[in-house]
Amino acid sequence: MAEPRLTCAASTPPPVRPVLSEQPSRFMLLEREVERQYRPQMLETLQRKVNAAAEQTNAIAPVCPQCGQPMSYHDTRSVCWLACWGKVQALAARYRCRSCQQERRPLLDWLGVEPGRICGSLARLLALLAAVAPYELAARLAELLLGVRISAMGIWRAAQRLGEAAASYSDGLSRYHADSRGSGAPTEAAPSVVVLGVDGCSLGMQVRATRRRRRPNEALPPLPVIEEGHFREVKTGVLLLPSERVETSPGRRSVVRRFLVTCLGDADAIFASLYAQLRELGWVGAHTVVVIVGDGAEWIWNRASMFVRRCEILDFWHAVEHAWKFAQLRYGEGSAQADRWVHALAEDLRAGKVEQVVARLKRLRPATPELRESLQALIRYYSENAGRMRYDEYLRLGYGIGSGAVESAHKQMVHARFRQAGMRWSEAGARRLLALRLLLLNDNWALLDRLRMVSLA
């Protein structure tokens, strides 16, 4: 059968097959040659330095971390681990405390490596790839960028071990700052105003098969059909200084710095993280006003009360959106009249005339029960939130009136990595990867250099 022809215009010459050059550029060949030549040499040099460290540390008996007594020499074994340029080997002495059953290998402690694992810079780089790309793709990137052949599972393991370290560290910070007995944080340079916002979405979680026990002579009932996995809420919080907002073009503002926090969990957890981050930054002093931008969800205002000096702002666009619902019902969907009505109302809201808007709404006499109900809901919403709708004032003070910065941060934090087609997460896996991604987006990746990889069973 003939191949289908897609184009066959007789008047034009047939397209010529694009040409590839015979080989990579000479320069690239030179680069690769040097790399091939020096990689083994770098590994050799590294190995020599490890051997020297072994000679120094193996002979020194460590003290037992439990009882403080010197530990006694047990044996010396050959161990190896994987680094950027290949496998590193070492003879590591093992010491034991007879009474506590504790065991130590001073060389490995000193180096901060775990036998049989990917260690050091390579582990950090693989975790970095996992923070930006799905594990399969990260494995391909590892080969292209680092010249390291590794399975998706290998990437996953490195990300889990470092992610656990990062997640424990940030959980520890939250607990530390939540406890009033902590020594606190520097507040001398605390800004007068900090803006805080929270956004969330749900994450598809893996459905865990539960094990069923069968009693003798009892048939198991059929398993229920699982239509959808369950979901967990993931939240992102943003902190920024309004004084650092710059106008990039007329009417368009962007922030120079912003700090994110994130968690797989409830409202209390995200506010504990926000508070810890504020304290870490030294951003909350006795006179700091905390501006909280919310979409109207009650849980945000409930938690916001933890800040004594605060200013609550209802996101302007959410406020306008509520008016749309009524306008479309009253004037018809997509009608020019609805459009005009909402725009006029939005302008009044922006000018801080929420009371006048509410008074005007109350004078309306809707014709149907459905309209009446919609109008009542709108009036109730604006009346309840009137104190959070002084938009003229917020604009004058430079606080901003929208939660756009929060929403975009949340998308970058979560959607870009966690919500791709078919992705399902385990609780631990999501928590660990969120912690890694947070370090990256907060420009704080170097912190990982100072965390020990967690050994996972």
Ligand SMILES: [Zn+2]
């Ligand atoms: Zn001991």
